[in-house]
Amino acid sequence: MALNLRLRADAEAALRAESERSGRSQQEILREAVDRYLGLTPGAGPQHEWDHLITSGKVLLPRGAYRKVVPTKTVPAGRRTIDLLDREDRN
Numbered sequence: 001m002a003l004n005l006r007l008r009a010d011a012e013a014a015l016r017a018e019s020e021r022s023g024r025s026q027q028e029i030l031r032e033a034v035d036r037y038l039g040l041t042p043g044a045g046p047q048h049e050w051d052h053l054i055t056s057g058k059v060l061l062p063r064g065a066y067r068k069v070v071p072t073k074t075v076p077a078g079r080r081t082i083d084l085l086d087r088e089d090r091n
Contacts, residue, residue: 005030014066 007015019026035041053059075081 010065010067013068017066017068 015026015029018024018029022029032041050059054061075084
């Protein structure tokens with residue numbers, strides 16, 4: 001079945017970012033999401049290597065929508081982030 005889907009701008013950005021991060025097509029991600037929502041995912045085990053981390057509570061699902069992070073600080077040229085910490089913080 002072919003379907004046109006209109007997404008909010010933040011959902012579109014999140015889908016695009018996940019597609020780039022995972023190397024999977026946007027259609028593949030959406031098909032999997034629909035299958036999971038409808039309980040149609042085949043097999044009893046986790047579909048992804050990280051699913052067991054989510055079900056065990058070691059990794060929490062996001063509490064809000066995806067948002068692009070814009071850095072607010074920059075490290076001066078020739079310095080590392082570790083150089084910004086006090087001596088007692090380095091251990």
